Amino acid sequence: MKTTTKFSTLHEAKNQLVYSSLSKALSSASNSKQLHKIHSLIITLGLEKSIFFSGKLISKYAQLKDPTSSLSVFHQVSPTSNVFQWNSIIRALTHNGLFSKALFFNSKMQKMDVLPDKYTFPLVANSCAALLDIEMGKVVHQNVLEMGLGSDLYIGNALVDMYARFGFLAEALKVFDGMSERDVVSWNSLISGYSANGYWEEALEVYNMARMAGIMPDSFTVSSVLPACGGLMHVKEGEIVHCLVEKIGLHSDVVVSNGLLSMYFKFNRLVDARRIFDEMMVRDSVSWNTLICGYSQMELFKESTECFMLMLNSFKPDLLTITSVLRACGHLRDLEFGKFVHDYMKKSGYQCDVTADNILIDMYAKCGDLLASWEVFDRMICKDSVSWNSMINCYIQYGNYDEALKLSKIMKVDLKVDSITYVMLLSVSTQLADKELGKEFHCDVIKFGFDSDLIVNNSMADMYAKCGQINDSLKIFENMKTHDRVTWNTIITACVQSGDFTLGLRMINQMRTEGVMPDVATVLGILPMCSFFAAKRQGKEIHGCIFRFGFESDIPIGNALIEMYSKCGNLKNSWQVFDRMKVRDVVTWTAMISAYGMYGEGKKAVGAFEDMKATGVIPDHVAFVAIIYACSHSGLVEEGLACFDQMQKDYNLEPRIEHYACVVDLLSRSGLLSKAEEFIYSMPLKPNASIWGSLLSACRSSGNIEVAERVSERILELKSNDTGYYVLVSNVYAILGKWDQVRMIRKSIKARGLKKDPACSWIEIKRRLYVFGTGDKFFEQFEEVNKLLGIISGLMAKEGYVADLRCVLHDVEEDEKRDLLCGHSERLAIAFGLLNTKPGTPLQIMKNLRVCGDCHTVTKYISMIMQREILVRDANRFHVFKDGTCSCGDHW
DNA sequence: CTAGGGTTAG
Incomplete structure (x- = not known):
C-alpha cells in the first residue's frame, strides 16, 4: 500500500516534471522546426492525445503560421475532441486567415453535438465579418442570444465589429447601446467601424463621447480616429490628438506613428510628415508605403521614386509599395523606371494583383507604350471595372476613339460599366463635339442610374456646352442637387463661351455666395469675358487676384493673360506678361505671335516665331495659323508663304482648312x-x-x-x-x-x-461703358455729338475727303447715304469720346463687327485733324490710328 | 474582441 502510493507520487512527480518542461519548451519554440521536434517528443511519450498538449500544439502551430500542422494535430483527436480543442482549431484557422475553413469547422462541431461556448462566438463572428457572410453573421447573433450570452463583453465587442465591417453601422450601434458593460475595445470597434466606412464625422463624434465617458484612448483608438481627422481636413482636431499621443506615450507605437504620418500628408503638411517619419524609432513597410504614397499625393513624384530605392535597403516592398511607386512612374513618364518596377514585381511573384495590374496599364499608357498597356490588360485573368476603364482611357488618350467605344460596348454587355466609364465616354463626345453621341451616353447614364453622380453631371453639362447646346447644359445644371467648384467652372465657362456674359457674371456671384473659392480654372473661364468687353480695368483686377491666389506661375494663366491684354488693346502688357514667364510652351508663343499679328506688327511676329524655334519649342498647327495670319495682316506675302511651306516640309504637318x-x-x-x-x-x-x-x-x-x-x-x-x-x-x-x-x-x-448681329460700338470713359448702335439718336449729348461730326466733316472735306458711298448697303438716295455713313456706330463712339476726354487723350473704341472702309478713312482723318491717337478693335484685329495713318497699313 | 498604407474620371 505504502509502496504503491510512493510509486504513484513518484510517477506523478515525474509526469509533472515532463509536463512542465514540455510546456515550457512549447511556449518558447520560435520556429516550426523546433516545434516539430517537441511534437515528436510528445508523440514518443504518448501524450499527443491529451487535451492539454493537443490544444497547445494546435495554437502554437497556428502562432507560427503553420495551420496545416494545426489541422493534422486536430485530426488525431477529432473523434473525441471537446469544445476546448474545437476552439483551438477554429482560432488557429481564424488567425491564419482561413475564415471559410473556420466556419466549416464551426458547423462540423455543431453536427458532432458539441455546444459552442463564449470563446467560440467571437472567433466565428470574426470569420463572418472577414468573409462578409451577412446571413451567417445574423445566425451567429441569433445563437448568441439563444444561449443567453448576449451580455458577454467579448462577444458584444465582436458583434459590434462584425456589423461595422458589414457596413451596418446602425446594427453595430444597436449592439453597442445594448451592452451592459463596455471597455475601450467596444469604443474602438465602433470608432473604427465609422472611420473605415468613411463616416468620419461620426467617428470623431464617438471618439469625443468616449473621451467624455472617461475612456483613456489606446493605440487602437488613436489610429482609428486619425484617418477621420485627415479625411475631414480637421487640422485642429488632428493636432489635439497628436498632442495626446505624445502625452500618453503612444508615439512609440508604429501604427500610431503611421497614422500621424498619413494624416499630415493629407493636410499637405510635408514638413510635419517628414519629421514624424524621421523621428520614428521603429518603421515598418507601412511607414515606407505611407511616405512613398504621400509624396505621390503631393505630386512630388521624384521623391517618391527615390524613397522606393531607399526602402529597398531595409524592406521588401509589397504590392502597396509597388502600386504607389508605379503611379509616380506614370506621372514622371519614366518608362525605364516603370519597367524596372514591373520586373521587380514579376520576380517577386506579384503578378496576379488586380489593382497593381490596373496601375501598370495606366503607367504604360502615360509613358507612351500603349502596346505594353494592352499586354498587361490582355493577360489579366480577372479584370474589374477599373481595368476596363483604364484600358479605355488609354485609347482615349491616344485619340483612338473607335477602339475605346468598342471596349465600352463589351463592358456594357457584361454590366461592368460604372459612372467613371461614362465620365470618360462623355469626354469623347465633348472632344468630338458630337452631340448625338453625347445624347446617347446621356440616355445610358439615366438607364444605369448614374444621373445623380456629381462628376457625371459636370461632364454632361460640359459636353452639352462644348457641343453648342447651352440650354441643355443649363438644364443639367439646374437639375443638380449639389455643385462643386468644377460645376461652377464648367457652367461659367459655358456661359462665357456661348457669349452670355450677363449670365456668366450672375453665376460668378452665385458661386461666391455659395462660398466656393475660385481656382485657376475659374480665372481661365472668365478671362475671355474681359477680353470681349476689352475690360482692361476688370482684367487688371483679375490679374491682381491671380497674384493674391498665387496662380501667376501657372502657364495656362500666363497664356490667357497675354491673350486678354492683347484683346483689351494693351500690347505692352501682353509683352510684359510674356517677358516675365519663366517657362513658355507653344501656346505662350502662339499667343504672343497672334498679339503681334492683331496689331499689324508682322515683323515682330516673325521674329518671335524664329525665337520660339530657337528655344526648342516645336510649332504646332495653331502656331502656324497665328504666324501666317500675322504675315497676312502686315502684307508679308513672301514670309507667310515660306511658313506655309515650312510646316509641311520641316514639321511634317498636314495643312488644315484654316x-x-x-x-x-x-x-x-x-x-x-x-x-x-x-x-x-x-x-x-x-x-x-x-x-x-x-x-x-x-x-x-x-x-x-x-x-x-x-x-x-x-x-x-x-x-x-x-x-x-x-x-x-x-x-x-x-x-x-x-x-x-x-x-x-x-x-x-x-x-x-x-x-x-446688329452693329454696335462701345467706349469706356471714367469707369463707365457707353454703347452705341447704328443710327442711335437716344443717348446723352446726341445733339453735341451730331454737331461735332458736322464740324469734322467740313474740315475733312477741306483735306480732300470724299465719302465712299459704296459702303452704304441700302438702296437709298446719295444724300441719305452720306447721312447713314455718319450714323455708323464707331463714329458716334469716337465723337462721344472726343467730347468727354481732355485734348490729346488717346481713345479706345471697340466694335463687334468689322470696320467699314469709309469709317476707316474717316478715322484716319480724325486722328490727324484732332491730334488724337485712336485705337479701334473690330471683330478681327486692332487698328491704331495716328497722324492720318493706320497701323494696319490698310491690310485688313 | 479593436487600428494604419494602393488604381481609373470631370
Missing part, C-alpha cells in the same frame, strides 16, 4: 486676287465659306467686281449657317447696285431662322 484660309487671306489682302483664286482651285480640300469669304472681302476692298460675283455664287451654294458670309455677299451686291439680290439674300437669312 491654314489654306490664311494663305488665301494672305494673297488676297495684298491684292493678288488671281493668285488667290488659283490657289483655291489647287487645294486638296473642299473650299468652305471662310476660304471664299477671305477672297470676297478682298474683292470688295479692291473693287474687283468680276471675281466678286463669281465668288458670291460659290458662297451661296455652300448654304452656310454663318450670317457673316450672307452679309458679305449682300454687301457685294449692294456695291454693285443689285438691290433685288440684296433683298433676296436678306429674305433667305430670315427664312433660315438666322439673325444678323
